[in-house]
Amino acid sequence: MRRPWEPPDADPHDAIDRCDRCDACGATACVRVTVAHEGILLFCDPHYRVHESAIVTAGYGVRDERRTLDEDIALALALARALDSAA
Ligand SMILES: [Zn+2]
Known part of the structure; x- marks a missing residue:
């Protein structure tokens, strides 16, 4: 089930791209699950x-970058506030 835009040798352990989207709803993705053979x-x-719970039970590989994204968002908000107060 390789995505058409990924090269066949894409490393599943690469960091999640900020452009990656949730397969279910299209929101910014922050967790990548590697399913063997899928x-x-x-x-x-x-x-x-x-x-x-199903993913963990199945033993799929999980790369959880929720905290990283949260930190990015917090940083962006802090920057926006700093720019606002400087204006
Ligand atoms: Zn979603």
């Missing part, structure tokens, strides 16, 4: 929570 699934936080 490919990669991308989830946003809410959708990962829905499927988390």
